[in-house]
Amino acid sequence: MTLIKPTRRGVIQAGALAGAGIAMPTILTAESHAGYRNAPQGSTVTLGFNVPQSGPYADEGADELRAYELAVEHLNGGGDGGMMNTFTANGSKNALKGNGILGKKVEFVTGDTQTKSDAARASAKSMIEKDGAVMITGGSSSGVAIAVQGLCQEAGVIFMAGLTHSNDTTGKDKKANGFRHFFNGYMSAAALAPVLEKMYGKDRKAYHLTADYTWGWTQQESIAAATEAKGWETVKNVLTPLATTDFSSYVAPVLNSGADVLVLNHYGGNMVNSLTSAVQFGLRDKQVNGKNFEIVVPLYSRLMARGAGENVKGIFGSTNWHWSLQDEASKAFVKSFGTKYGFPPSQAAHTCYVQTLLYANAAETAGTFNPCGIAEALEGLQFDGMGNGATEYRADDHQCFKDVLVVKGKDNPTSEFDLLEVVEVTPREQVEYAPDHPMFAGGDLGQCNPGA
Amino acid sequence: MDAILLQILNGLDKGSAYALIALGLTLIFGTLGVVNFAHGALFMIGAFCAVTLQKILTISSVSIDPEKKDFLGNPMEVKTPYVESIFGEATGQLIINWSVPLAILFAIPVMLAVGYIMERGLIKHFYKRPHADQILVTFGLAIVIQEIVKHYYGANPIPTPAPDALRGSFDFGVLLGFDPNAVIYPLWRLVYFAFSALVIGAVFAFLQFTTFGMVVRAGMADRETVGLLGINIDRRFTLTFGIAAAVAGLAGVMYTPINSPNYHMGMDFLVLSFVVVVVGGMGSLPGAVLAGFLLGILESFAAMNEVKSFFEAIYLPSIDQIIIYLVAIIVLLTRPRGLMGRRGVMEE
Numbered sequence: 189m190t191l192i193k194p195t196r197r198g199v200i201q202a203g204a205l206a207g208a209g210i211a212m213p214t215i216l217t218a219e220s221h222a223g224y225r226n227a228p229q230g231s232t233v234t235l236g237f238n239v240p241q242s243g244p245y246a247d248e249g250a251d252e253l254r255a256y257e258l259a260v261e262h263l264n265g266g267g268d269g270g271m272m273n274t275f276t277a278n279g280s281k282n283a284l285k286g287n288g289i290l291g292k293k294v295e296f297v298t299g300d301t302q303t304k305s306d307a308a309r310a311s312a313k314s315m316i317e318k319d320g321a322v323m324i325t326g327g328s329s330s331g332v333a334i335a336v337q338g339l340c341q342e343a344g345v346i347f348m349a350g351l352t353h354s355n356d357t358t359g360k361d362k363k364a365n366g367f368r369h370f371f372n373g374y375m376s377a378a379a380l381a382p383v384l385e386k387m388y389g390k391d392r393k394a395y396h397l398t399a400d401y402t403w404g405w406t407q408q409e410s411i412a413a414a415t416e417a418k419g420w421e422t423v424k425n426v427l428t429p430l431a432t433t434d435f436s437s438y439v440a441p442v443l444n445s446g447a448d449v450l451v452l453n454h455y456g457g458n459m460v461n462s463l464t465s466a467v468q469f470g471l472r473d474k475q476v477n478g479k480n481f482e483i484v485v486p487l488y489s490r491l492m493a494r495g496a497g498e499n500v501k502g503i504f505g506s507t508n509w510h511w512s513l514q515d516e517a518s519k520a521f522v523k524s525f526g527t528k529y530g531f532p533p534s535q536a537a538h539t540c541y542v543q544t545l546l547y548a549n550a551a552e553t554a555g556t557f558n559p560c561g562i563a564e565a566l567e568g569l570q571f572d573g574m575g576n577g578a579t580e581y582r583a584d585d586h587q588c589f590k591d592v593l594v595v596k597g598k599d600n601p602t603s604e605f606d607l608l609e610v611v612e613v614t615p616r617e618q619v620e621y622a623p624d625h626p627m628f629a630g631g632d633l634g635q636c637n638p639g640a
Numbered sequence: 641m642d643a644i645l646l647q648i649l650n651g652l653d654k655g656s657a658y659a660l661i662a663l664g665l666t667l668i669f670g671t672l673g674v675v676n677f678a679h680g681a682l683f684m685i686g687a688f689c690a691v692t693l694q695k696i697l698t699i700s701s702v703s704i705d706p707e708k709k710d711f712l713g714n715p716m717e718v719k720t721p722y723v724e725s726i727f728g729e730a731t732g733q734l735i736i737n738w739s740v741p742l743a744i745l746f747a748i749p750v751m752l753a754v755g756y757i758m759e760r761g762l763i764k765h766f767y768k769r770p771h772a773d774q775i776l777v778t779f780g781l782a783i784v785i786q787e788i789v790k791h792y793y794g795a796n797p798i799p800t801p802a803p804d805a806l807r808g809s810f811d812f813g814v815l816l817g818f819d820p821n822a823v824i825y826p827l828w829r830l831v832y833f834a835f836s837a838l839v840i841g842a843v844f845a846f847l848q849f850t851t852f853g854m855v856v857r858a859g860m861a862d863r864e865t866v867g868l869l870g871i872n873i874d875r876r877f878t879l880t881f882g883i884a885a886a887v888a889g890l891a892g893v894m895y896t897p898i899n900s901p902n903y904h905m906g907m908d909f910l911v912l913s914f915v916v917v918v919v920g921g922m923g924s925l926p927g928a929v930l931a932g933f934l935l936g937i938l939e940s941f942a943a944m945n946e947v948k949s950f951f952e953a954i955y956l957p958s959i960d961q962i963i964i965y966l967v968a969i970i971v972l973l974t975r976p977r978g979l980m981g982r983r984g985v986m987e988e
Contacts, residue, residue, distance in 0.1 A: 242904070246795030426945065429961060433899055433908050434654065436829070437943030437960070440646045443824060460797050461899050468826035468898075470809030475821075495900060497799040511711065526712045605711055 224558040225344040225639025226322045233292040233557065235260070235544070236299065236321030238312050238336060239350065243303030245328035245456040247491045248536040252326060252350050253298060254529055255537035259544035262286070262524070263294045270524035274517040274573035275545060282545075282571075283552035290551055297321060303328065303430070305335035312336045316343050322557045323348060325543055327370070328456070328536060329430075330354030330403035337366035344639015346559045348543040351508075351536040353455070353487050355406035358587035359628035364636040365559055367566055367586045369546065369579075370539045371619070373407035374627055376486045376506040377414035379592040379614035383504060388449065388482055390419035395447035397438055397462055399454050400427040408453045410627060411486050423447045428454070428462070435462040439469050448476040451484045459485060460495035467499040488595055491534045493607035500597030500607060507593050509538040509575050510610055518575040532605050542574045546581075560636040578616075584623035585633065592619050642813055642822040647940040649812065653829045655936025656836035660891035661909055662916040662928035663840060664884035670860045670923035671877045674763055675771050677778040680910030681785040682885045685754060686892025687901035688789055689747035691798050694739045697723050738803045740897055747893045748886055755885025759878050782906065790903040797900035802828040807897075828897050835894050839887060840929055846883075847925070856880055860923070915968045921981025931979055935964050 228234070237256045240249035261267045265286035275282040288294050297319040299311025308326075315321040316339075324340050327333045327350030334357055340347035341363040349357060349368040353376070358368050384392075394415060398404040404427070412422045423445055428438055439462065442450055450471060454462045466472075466483055474481040485492075488505030511522045511532035521541065525533040533541070546566065554561035567583035579590040594612040601607050621628065665679045700719035708716035724732030735742070762781060766774045801807065806827050813823030847853035859866045859873040866873050892901070899905070916935055920927030941947055942963040951959035959966075971979060 242790075242795060247797075250795065424945065429958070431908075433905065436650050436653070436898075437647065437940045440650050440940075441643060441943075441945055443646065444643050444822065457797055457902065464898075464900065468807075468809065468828065470824045470826070473809070474824070491796070495797050495799060497801060523712060532711045602708070603710065603716070 223638060223640055224556075224560070226316065226320045226557075228292055228320075228322060228557060231292055232295045233289055234319055234321050235294060235296045235547075236312065236315035236319065236324040236326075237296055237540075238299045238301055238308060238315065238324055238326035239540075240303040240328045240332070241298075241300040243301075243457075245303045247495065248328040248351055248456055248489065248534065249301070249303075249326075251491060251534045251537040252328065252540040255525070255533060255541040256296065256298075256325070256544060258525055258528060259541045260294045260296055261528075263544070263548050264288050267528070268520075268524050271517050271521050271541070271545060271574055274520050275549070275571065276573045277549055277553070277569060277571045279570070282549045284545065284549055285552070289548045290555070290557070294548075299326075301326065301329070301332045301336075303332060305331050308332040308336050309339050312339050313343070316340075316345055321345065323547055323562075325540065325547070326350045327352040327540075329401075330357055330406075331401045333357055334361045334402060337361065337363050341365045341634070341637055344559060344637040346547065346562050348547050350540045350543065352403070353407065354403040355410065355627050356402050356631075358585045359406070360631035361402075362585050362587075362631045362633050364563060364586075364634045367543070367546075367563075367581065369543050369581075369588045371506075371508050371590070371592055372587070373403070373410040373486070374621055374625070375592050375619040376407065377410035378619040378621075379594050379612075380411070380484070380486055380504065380506050381414035381418050382614075382618075383594045383612055384415060384420075384484065385418040387504065389479070392420045392449050392479075392482075393423045393447045393477065394420055394449040394451050394484075395423050395442050395445050396425040396451045396453055397435070397442075398425055398427050399458055400429050403455070404453045406627065407486055408451075411451055411453070411484075413627075420449070428458070430458065432458065433461055435465040436469070438462070439465045439471070442466070442471065443469065443474070446476070448479050449482045449484060451486065453486060455487055455489075456492060457495070459492050463496045463499050463503075488597075488608060489535050490532075490605065490607055491536070493597060494604070501599050503597045504611070505595055507595050507608065508535045510535065510593055510595060510608060511538075511605070512608075512610065513575060513593075515575065515577070517573045521575060538575060545574070546571070558638055560638050563636045582623070585628065589616050589620055591616055642818050643944065644941075645813070645816070645818075645823050646825070647944055648937060649823075649825050649829075649833075651937025651940035652933060653833050653936070654939060655933035656833050657891055657895055657909065658913055658916045658936050659929045659932025660836050660839060661888050661913040662920065662932050663843060663925060664888045665913055666917045666920065666923055666925060666928040667843075667884045667887075668881055669917070670925070671856060671880045672759075672763070672767065674766065674774050675778070676763070677775050677910065677914075678758070678782040678785065679778075679884075679888055679913065680906030680908075681782040682751065682754065682888040682906070683892040683895075683909055684789065684901070684903065684906030685785065686747050686751060686889025687800075687896050687905060688793060688892075689750050689889060690740050690743035690800050690893045690896045691793065691901055693743040693746045694736070694800055697721065697736050697739050701725065740800060740802055740893065743893045743896075744890060747889045751886040751889030752882040754889075755882035756878065758885070759881040763881070764878075782910070786903050786906065793903065795903060797902040799900045800896035802831075802897035806831055826898075832894050832898065836891070839890055843883070843887060844925065852876065852879075912964060915964055917978075919968050919971045919978055921978030924978065924980040924982060927978055927980030935967065938963050938967060 239252045301308035323346045325348040330352040333352035337347045347366040355373050398408040485505040488507045493500045550562045550565035554565040569581045576590040592614045595608040596611050598609045668676045700721045705718045706715045710716045809824045810827045812825045916931045920931030942960040
């Protein structure tokens with residue numbers, strides 16, 4: 189009798205065979221089952237929340253995560269239901285039942301985008317491949333949102349964008365699997381320019397400091413175009429790296445540039461630091477060309493206002509939503525969020541909460557988690573009772589169209605949250621544009637990808 | 641001309657922070673031979689001393705004001721800081737208002753203690769280990785400290801304003817005969833520069849004119865001989881570590897009104913300060929200060945629009961982002977020991 193001696197080659201071959209054998213059932217079933225990627229098995233469905241937990245937008249990211257957790261609680265039938273009680277879709281009550289989505293309990297995984305595209309893609313990829321997330325949502329940086337949206341398109345899952353304000357997200361980089369509820373740079377500019385003209389006049393010279401990535405570029409382009417149409421002149425646009433913390437060397441040259449308005453195309457921690465520098469350099473006390481020097485922050489959030497402290501008083505900007513709105517939906521959301529966390533939600537939290545509910549509702553109406561079914565349910569959806577009044581998910585570019593709020597840093601805040609006041613609600617017609625508008629042209633939505 | 645003057649001021653101001661951090665970094669390297677990558681974290685801890693003191697001073701008693709409503713429509717909670725109840729409203733508000741300068745007194749003992757614990761607890765075990773080990777362990781420590789701070793204080797910048805009296809801006813140009821409003825500079829940044837000059841002067845005076853300093857300098861030059869003379873040089877070096885930590889901490893405290901502190905601010909400064917030390921010459925105190933101010937001024941000039949356009953024209957975009965590293969390369973190529981480096985430091 190001869191004993192078979194194990195050889196190195198033999199062991200490797202056997203190992204490879206065994207490995208292939210173990211993997212076989214997964215290869216055959218994982219992606220083809222139900223015809224789409226990550227079809228939920230069992231009684232739960234997993235959503236992936238991909239938000240910046242570090243970096244200059246960490247503040248917004250933390251609030252987004254709170255909103256997602258609240259949305260999951262409401263979807264699973266917990267809490268007071270928040271905006272599930274006010275949300276109407278296509279003129280009738282929403283399809284959410286408070287028993288999860290399509291009867292499956294909602295679970296979630298989270299990832300840290302670190303406000304970096306590569307880190308965000310890695311965490312989204314891991315949530316899709318390892319955790320089986322059927323939908324990815326999150327944001328706070330458009331660079332990140334666009335990168336993750338592209339990844340979700342390739343992977344075949346839905347991407348519900350969180351806070352992303354670049355025109356490109358639903359412009360040249362739009363994707364069939366991606367949807368954005370938040371407004372964009374063009375809309376901010378269209379809403380803000382008439383107010384700026386009314387407040388500061390036609391003859392103004394603007395100096396722009398702009399965050400050097402997709403969001404900054406497109407917002408700057410939009411604001412410059414809209415204000416120039418009102419008679420303003422753009423003196424200079426200086427790009428600042430996202431990682432900048434001390435803006436003094438960018439602010440100092442503004443003093444002698446002949447400009448009488450400084451437009452800060454910055455967000456989050458960047459805006460807090462650049463605005464603080466601008467105020468410290470005495471810009472707001474200055475007189476140039478016989479006029480008071482003014483600062484404008486086109487995209488505003490309460491979290492930023494808190495970070496910048498007193499410096500925001502009297503400064504104009506725009507916002508997607510504000511907790512002080514008095515419609516029933518906003519009040520319901522503020523109540524559930526405020527009761528759970530002890531402070532009112534930010535606009536980032538609002539858009540993320542709304543996106544999660546919209547996704548869930550689309551799944552319920554479509555009767556499937558298949559991205560193509562969900563996309564079909566979302567395209568052209570007319571909804572209300574989500575804090576922004578009547579809103580439409582335009583089918584051409586997957587961008588929501590709704591009213592835009594022009595806000596101002598409050599002069600006499602009554603509490604630590606009462607930092608912004610709504611100056612004007614700009615109607616949807618004024619901020620709407622054609623899908624092939626030059627600032628949004630160049631991209632192709634493509635076909636929805638179910639991933640299998 | 642006024643734009644140039646403005647950038648010089650700006651550079652001196654940036655340079656102050658670089659110089660203070662680099663001074664501590666090089667002091668530790670010169671005495672203990674340790675490359676301390678946790679030095680940025682010490683700067684950050686200093687800044688959070690100011691935040692902590694502000695929080696302590698604003699600890700408040702809570703009463704309900706039924707007249708006012710909060711954001712949920714419930715009766716509003718009114719907070720009155722205990723400091724105001726104890727010292728009266730006016731004095732209490734004054735104390736809270738001056739919390740950043742007051743934090744200096746708070747930060748000195750805290751930073752000395754942090755430095756002492758760090759050196760005795762961790763760093764001393766790495767004296768005889770290669771520099772690579774030291775860099776790894778101190779860098780790891782920096783990340784640990786950073787995450788602890790993030791856990792307790794959150795990831796957001798926390799506004800820590802300067803006292804009202806020092807919050808405005810100062811018309812520097814008028815002093816030098818320029819038109820009014822031509823060269824305006826924030827008052828607090830001038831305070832920061834003056835404070836840095838004072839601290840740097842104090843450190844040099846301490847090392848130059850005290851017996852303790854003399855022993856430390858002797859130890860930096862020849863540790864072994866000083867030890868053979870029966871002097872416990874290790875104990876003095878531990879204290880030197882504490883002093884270096886305190887210097888970084890004070891730089892952090894005073895920096896808080898310039899940029900609201902967050903947990904990451906140490907890392908933002910660390911790499912630059914390390915470049916400053918290398919350019920100045922490892923272990924050279926005057927070198928660190930000189931290089932700190934020099935690189936601060938160069939960085940500010942590079943951010944001028946005219947300079948940026950010029951460099952863009954010769955295919956060097958974003959010169960303001962790379963100038964420091966470019967200068968570092970040139971200095972290291974032409975003077976491998978740095979501007980004021982001594983023979984034998986970090987060399988076999």
